[in-house]
Amino acid sequence: MLSLNELWFVLIAVLFVGFFFLEGFDFGVGMETQILAKNDTERRVLINSIGPFWDANEVWLITGAGAMFAAFPHWYATLFSGFYIPFVFALLALIARGVAFEFRGKRDSLAWQKTWDVCIFLGSFLPPFLLAVVFASFIKGLPIDGDMQMYAGFFDIVNVYTVVAGITVVLLCLVHGLMFTTLRTVGDLQERARKMAQKLLFPLAALLLAFVVMTYYMTDVFEQRGALLLVIVILGIAAYVLSGYFMSKKRDGLAFGMTGAVMALSVVSIFVGLFPRVMISSLDQAFNLTITNAASGHYSLKVMTIVALSLLPFVLGYQIWSYFVFHKRVHEKEHLEY
């Protein structure tokens, strides 16, 4: 049986997997507005295809951070104060992106739309990049002292390893988003999305592989959880190959599931590598934050568990239902809200 601390570690992992799986594709679609779309109508089709979902997808991140705060306050405190500047940029990007969807169509001015389009692009590109950098440096280790305070310099956060992780996740979001586009659009746009996803498969595979190799040499996670991580890597490769196969067969739903699976497995591997630590100190093993020393008291965890387990079925239920409501493809000839 899982202890409550373990359960909350798993729940937070689930929330971040959910976040990257779901917001991953709408980040990708956000990037497509500059890369794939040829004109304003296509841009609007793309934005409308994620219109009903992106806000709820982002709540997965907010809930993940909230759960961290409630269950592992030290993790939350060390993380957010330690990565102060990256989070300032991520927040600025998310703020700009969130209003851009609502604002861009409200005036008939080209300069106006272009400005918000830039916000949508940067807002879809920077957050996954920065979050991936943060997550990668989690397992690489960070200068955390005996008081659980993290004093990180620029190169502790930005280095080859974390930047590769950042680019990989951005590209993964893009491919995942492209597959979502094949599911929600028709005609030429859909075709082009699929073709672009196929083109990106090789560079992305190289990046993913580079990241795995670097993780092997630069972190201790394979020493700690080698067997389990090997299984995840093999599953990841299988999902990746299958996504390529399904793309070529135009089985877009299955391909989307597979790119999502690659994303999910990548996030899972980070959490598996961490466990039972939540943040690794590069100064001294003894300074690691773990699911024990970073956690809330037993009573808090118990209350939170009861609340979470009674609410989750409803939350999942109506979110799935909302995807069902909007399962039809977005067509340029219908009313476009944005």
Added chain:
Amino acid sequence: MDTVMLSRIQFASTTIFHYFFVPVSIGLALLIAIMETMYVRKGNDEYKRMAQFWGKLFLINFAVGVVTGILQEFQFGMNWSDYSRFVGDVFGAPLAIEALLAFFLESTFIGIWIFGWDKVSKRVHLLSIWLVALGTMLSAFWILLANSFMQHPVGFAVNNGRAEMNDIWALVTNGQLLVEFPHTVLAAYATGAFLVTGISAYKLLKKQDVSFFRKSFEIAAIVGIISSFGVAIAGHAQAQYLVETQPMKMAASEGLWDDSGDPAGWTVIAKIDPDNKISTHEVKIPYMLSFLSYSKFSGSVKGMNTLQAEYEQAYGPGDYIPPVRTTFWSFRIMVAAGSLMIVLGVYAIYLMWRKKMERPNTWFMRFMFWGLLLPPIANTSGWIMTEMGRQPWTVFGLMTTEDSVSPNITSGQVLFSVISFTAIYAILGLVLVGLFIKVIKKGPYAMDNDHGESHDPYNKEGSHAFS
């Protein structure tokens, strides 16, 4: 400046800005839900238009409220990490529950409401906006629960060098919450209502879409007057609770240095000199402070000097007097704005009652238009009083603001974030006001043309794409 001061500036400015939009969202969601209910029950398309027109403003406002809310959640950890460590056990739970219970509900059903007009049945569509309204209210409940803990900590014990929760029920039934929640939520309903009456008054003055805006005005005026009275009643309860639990805040908001006489008079205005600890030029209403504090016309109220001595006994040496002028004046501004809202609301209802809304006074409608500024003024000054009046504490009696800040951030970093957030918020504020004016000018019957056919590039360049 040090990181404490800069972090306080950042928290205050981003929170005040965020809180321009939250009450509008809560209030408008309720009004739109009422309008759509009337549409579903009566089948009159005008009510549907109302839901859609006010919905347009709601969505612009909601977007800004949501994005500025994300920062709120993160900056506890970013700027106030020692606070987060000390109270995370208690304080984190309501935030997590807020996200799980309220944010998911709001964000999912707002999506269904925006995009679902012809995809779900009328009733399901109506249910979505009510769920959004419920979500905004639940969100207010849980965040105010967290805030109430900071005002009046309950349901915890200090173990392992931090506050640990030991009674969630005590947190949910915190006396502070039971007075703060109704006061705040009713104020939010009033905010939405006065926004709608204000804009409607403007349109009625211009004689545009008269029937549409008269109906909007009437619905909102009813909500507005009920909630304004409610705010006052709840505020009275809150003041009494304040005397019991945070007497220093009460004394500061009265500029009361020495213990008052019995019965105590309420100071309308005064010249406050915090350096010499004296208030002069006071204008007082007899008996009023006793009534405010105890609901009876007798009883004296403790002054700041007495309380300072008591606090030093309890918490050790230190300055426990909050910024008195700010607390004093923000309280008075709040009360004045609230009273004006009641006056305007009563007169509006009188006009409706006497069926004089057909041709209302021009000057009155002008007042109603400018009246849309009253709730934000009252909300902001109310929060300034509440939060400034709690200083030097972050959690009353437990943890000071000085001790709450992140030890590992530099003033340069915080200065950078203060400047960037202020800049992006200033832009957002301007854009929002601009878009509001644009939507209002266009009116309810021109809304569908935002992406008018003639402006659609699809017609010019894109036809090949879908052939």
